[in-house]
Amino acid sequence: MTHWLYLPELASTGTAAVLEDTEAAHAVRARRLREGDVVCVFDGAGRTAAARISEVIKRPLKVHLALEAQQHWALPEVRIHLTSALPKGDRQTTMLDMVTQLGMTDFTPVNFERSVSRAGTGSQDRWRRVLIESCKQSQRPWMPLVHSSIDLAEWISGPSDDGVVNLVAHKEGESRSAVIEESLVEAKQVRLLVGPEGGLSESEFARLHQTQTTMVSLGEGVLRVEAG
Structure with a gap:
């Protein structure tokens, strides 16, 4: 398996690049990569390039790379925008890790009446x-975009154009198969709203029922926020 390494300045890099600090340590100490190994570098904005490790300098740790031609990948055809209450502590990390691997393209924290956690100073850097x-x-190749926190009113006033599907995760909603068949086939953007651990308040639930949203059930049980 070819290991991927993060090189944010890839777009302005020619045929050589240097990894330092965290990424160099990840390559050498975590992945045990050595001179001559082939890796893939990416910038999180759709660009990738095959690269060969040409030299490893141990003090200070640096990894020199010889780059091949870059490739630019198109954006996903359907944007998956997770708009969710924040769980507590490390469960925020678990949630973002899982949904990124599953294909999320955008993330926006939403503040609800029963929210148990809110974005703080340094949250975006950690995420x-x-x-x-x-x-x-x-x-x-595309890293999800992280947007500033909003409240429910801002979510409700968000886009509802053709091609935008607004879904709300709720135990009493429609089954996933029905929603996919009826709503998602021609979608260009899917906005999924996940409420807080204490559930939506009665007033929040009533406001959502008055909008062009679809309540969707993710299963018979009541899931944690990060599993939604």
Whole structure:
């Protein structure tokens, strides 16, 4: 298996590049890569390139790469925008890791009446590190976009044009197969709203029922936020 490494400046790089700090340590200490090994570098904006490790300098740790021709990948045909309440602590990391590997293209935290956690100082930097690692694991050239927190009113006033499907995860919603058959076939963007651990309040549930959204059930049980 070819290992992926993150090189954000790939677009402006010629035939040679250098990995330093965290990414160099990941390549040498975590992946045990050595001179002569072939890897794939990506910038998170759709560009990838095959590269061969030409030299490893141990102090300070640097990994020199010889790059081949770059490839630019098209954006996914359907944007999957997860708009969700935040779970507590490390479960935020679990959620973002899993949904990135599954194909999420956008993430927006949503504040609800019963939210148990909100985005704080440094959250976006921490989440970005998670997204990078998830893209390397799943070999995804496009890193998901992380947007600023919104409240439910802002979500409701969001796009509802042709090609945009607005879904709300709820135990009493329609089955997944029915929604996919009726709503998702021609979708260009899917916005999935996942509520907080305490569930939607009565007023929030009523407001959503008055909008052009579809309640969708993800199973018979009540799932954790990060599993939604």
